[in-house]
Amino acid sequence: MPVNLPLPLASELLAVPGVHIGVAEAGVRKVGRKDLTVVLIEEGASVGGVFTQNRFCAAPVQVCREHLASGAGVRAIVVNTGNANAGTGEDGLARARKTCEAAAAALGLSPEQVLPFSTGVIMEPLPVDRIVAGLPAAIADAAPAHWLRAAEGIMTTDTVPKAASAQVQIDGVTVTITGISKGAGMIRPNMATMLGFLATDAAIDTALMHRLATELAEGSFNRVTVDGDTSTNDSFVVIATKRAAHTPITSLESEQGQALKAAMLDVARRLAQAIVRDGEGATKFITVRVEGGRDASECRQVAYAIAHSPLVKTAFFASDPNLGRILAAVGYAGIADLDQTGIDLYLDDVHVAVKGGRNPAYREEDGQRVMKQQEITVRVVLGRGTAADTVWTCDFSHDYVTINADYRS
């Protein structure tokens, strides 16, 4: 059961002028499953993307990088679920290209204008012929209102489709932002997440899009983890269709640029946190905040050590305030000159440890009370500087093992 993650309503998701979405059943892995999604983008849009840093990056990720770098102008996105087309070598690259060629032929585009995305099992051949056969139906289905169908179409072990919308005023003009994401396991994004798409009708210079995508990912998808496994297919794409009638944004530092980025970050963060709330087997949503570091990087390093510790995560699952496990994770996070006598630990409002030792005023029942909650904030104060960073994660339950022991069967 996802943690405080209601099913999005189709009526809450706002259409983004210039974007049409269609889905179809291609039978990639299972029959009767809407597993093929196309996102059609009208001419003139700005598109930026960031992708996994996994050296075993999937074939579609490699093709996406090439096509974005070509400067051809992205006009279509094709996403299949059921097969990741990763660990598939040269043959996998050929199949990803074939997907682009088929979509380009059907839409009157060049293949470089199509970005391919795949998610699912690794190291199995992509059934590209089924995808090619399914494309006409997906294209025929395309409509501006179909965001929820797309969020459903890209799911794998997700139990809830993930989508969010927001609006912001730029120069008195209403600008719309809508995004979708998927992912529940193999989640420890590095640069981007296992498929996130964010679209706006704002007018932004194409030259700004890569930086915008990177900064949005840094503040959202690059701050969540479920199991520490960085996927081969992580991709985050930002689309700006420029249909809104405000003065085009040419700097992210301008007042308009900052307003838009803040609104887009809000949506991106909701989508990223939705992945954690629906993390495989998750029963709790944990915010890990590390303060008092010399720089944000070491705070993040400590936060991830806590967020990845199987012992910490099983203690959250059990609602057991076995909080020494958090101190142990702080200790092995890799900060060579960390002084344990400078460290304080809080669980929500409960002050658990003072200067590296148990707080004399700490009472087990206070820790117990917080541990029973569905949403918990762990706060570690390193006492060696003023930097801070935050990571979001979930607990580690029997269902994680069940889901991942049964995933392919």
Add this chain to the structure above:
Amino acid sequence: MPVNLPLPLASELLAVPGVHIGVAEAGVRKVGRKDLTVVLIEEGASVGGVFTQNRFCAAPVQVCREHLASGAGVRAIVVNTGNANAGTGEDGLARARKTCEAAAAALGLSPEQVLPFSTGVIMEPLPVDRIVAGLPAAIADAAPAHWLRAAEGIMTTDTVPKAASAQVQIDGVTVTITGISKGAGMIRPNMATMLGFLATDAAIDTALMHRLATELAEGSFNRVTVDGDTSTNDSFVVIATKRAAHTPITSLESEQGQALKAAMLDVARRLAQAIVRDGEGATKFITVRVEGGRDASECRQVAYAIAHSPLVKTAFFASDPNLGRILAAVGYAGIADLDQTGIDLYLDDVHVAVKGGRNPAYREEDGQRVMKQQEITVRVVLGRGTAADTVWTCDFSHDYVTINADYRS
């Protein structure tokens, strides 16, 4: 159930001249449990130790480092289970020192000649008065034949006591080596493991002991992982009583030094692997060998990425050859210039992936056959050099979650 780890027989464990062991019930955490162990070492022995690199190292670890550095000559080791005395601040240090003082008073030693060790729950006050009260009974129990009792006395979530013996000829003289270890969770030793003790009657220069301990740990305890959590209390101590009548060893590079080190490494490795075989919830013993690297360090980095991946470990638990997960772990191991097209993957004798893609000759049923075994070797060839390294780990099962969700209750 531990993986191919039979209960050691007291008759298989060889006494080491100069070492006496005694155990007692001190009631540290539970009543009726032999939770206090003393190892008494006759005068003149050489002792070396290596300890956790966790910055939140426990109070007894800090005291051990001081006492070893004092050069006073170690004569006694005191180990309690049930409480780790970690995350306990200045008060924890005082309690660890009080343990040493009490043992020293009872044995006519100085406190610096006593090394304290604790294992169990973190961030709870050590009930040092119960330990002090239990010491006379433990000392009265001391005898050379009590190695198995000691292995039992230091257990926490272990299901099987861990002990091993070997003999080796040095200058025609029979030298005996016996060791014990404990640990099943919070296992990813960095310099040493959660309590390993190795004793020999060989004659070795005291000056060589630290290097000997370090090199033995590097080849054994520092190559195993259960859950990636580096403990606050990892300690590995090597004792040489010099009772054997061979010419004293003054160099680890001499023929005699190499013979002794090889025999000691064999025992240390059996003890380290025993920890994995009895890893919390383990149903399989996995050897991860990475070859063809530029140096051993990057091979080890890749091997640990595989050995720590919850997705890889749950696939082993399920006997599911979902082997793309191994490639994904190789890809995110942090080798920035890794070329996926150079990588081959083997599961025992089955060649799964060639040059980063699925081997055309690979058949799912061959992978399935190996995955069903209790002992499996994963072999990754990086194709960029001649270095290699090996790490031992176990799978990740429902029982791991159960054990760690219930540990304190």
